[in-house]
Amino acid sequence: MMGMFHDLNELQQELEHQDAETILNWAFTSFSPEEIVIACSFQIEDQVICDMAIAGQHDVSILTIDTLRLNQEIYDTIRLFENKYGIRVQKIYPDSEEIQKMTAEKKENSFLNSKQDREACCFFRKVKPLAKSLTGKKAWITGLRREQSYNRKCIQKIEQDTRFNIIKINPLADWTLQEVWDYIKKQNIPYCVLYDRGYTSIGCEPCTRPATDPADIRSGRWWWETDSSRECGMHEK
Template sequence: MEISGIKELLSGKQGADLLQVITEQYPDQVVFSTSFGIEDQIITDWIGKSKVNIRVFTLDTGRLFKETYSLWSRTAERYALKIDTYYPNTEKVQEFVSEKGPNSFYESVENRKSCCYIRKIEPLQRALRGAKIWITGIRAEQSANRHDMEYIEYDEGNDIIKIHPLFDWTFEMVTNYIKSERIPYNILHDKGFPSIGCEPCTRAVQEGEDFRAGRWWWEDQSKKECGLHVTTK
């Protein structure tokens, strides 16, 4: 089915209903990637409560916050949910750290992107194998790059169709929904962390700063993507 057909199929559908419709169209071929961010927790709640047939996975880079691991455990327990976990290739990590050093990503964009590739991109490629539809928690207002994306789009690099159910949601809408539905979330969000990634690469956002200012804060703002969500329309 082409993207236009999927858009028509999902027209007017939201939440768990949207997920149910897409899994009926693509049985056993829909995956959802969670980093346990506040947006991802909403989609996880829909999946967990509706028991819809979507494989949930996460990427463990080995450098996550302890608060993220705590939420991971609470989430899996609350929804009785199996979360497939993908780790970076050990030999590649060893080689990179041995040659560049454990914190070389601070030294150049090239080093940081190499680290992201080893710890995120390659594991993601393994996680997406065999899937036709990739559900994400991306929202348009998260960054300029994401604002230019679309609600449903084709990812040429991974040869997969991506659907962002929360694409038009504001951060206020997300936080209000989390509170009203009593969905577990990362306590770092209450400490000025709207976007949470690896611990060495994430800091709290100061008043007046951009949503993703706390990610790779030492780099130019235009470069602040790890490569997970590079899309060709």
């Protein structure tokens, strides 16, 4: 398999012109079911990826990180989604001892103390559990789109994820938000009701609000941080 990645640039150029279904087909034929996983945060983009992969009759493994601070509406969406497709999503949890230690030292809402404490919370609740669940995998698939933020505008449809030492596949990199919604509606995918209440990006309950800037769909995330990259660390290289 890795022989295919001798020239990642070449592969990037090749896949750049392929549509999302073709990229997913390529991914699931290039990696065995044990080697590849879809990470789904139950935002609409990730749900498109899951629906497409299931429709393509791939042997799909889907994981979600339950930070233990999610909105109830996300848990409701997970249940509806599992029922629609007759699947079970693998829930990944933070290490309880680490969370206890962090909250004992820094209080329950430590993320409000400073950016450093916020990033530590994201690290223990999201990044570290994800890293653990990706151990032994060769590729992960995400619903990232270039349009989502300044930080994401350079993502490739396939890239080397140096943070987790794994291949990262972003089949929706060039999709618009409208295309995502069109797909969600067409496939009747049960999406999180918070989208109907002004949310445009959904993270943990205490750290997410409806978008404060309509032009910036991640503006409702960590809204109190003025210098925020609006990233939790899972998608930084």
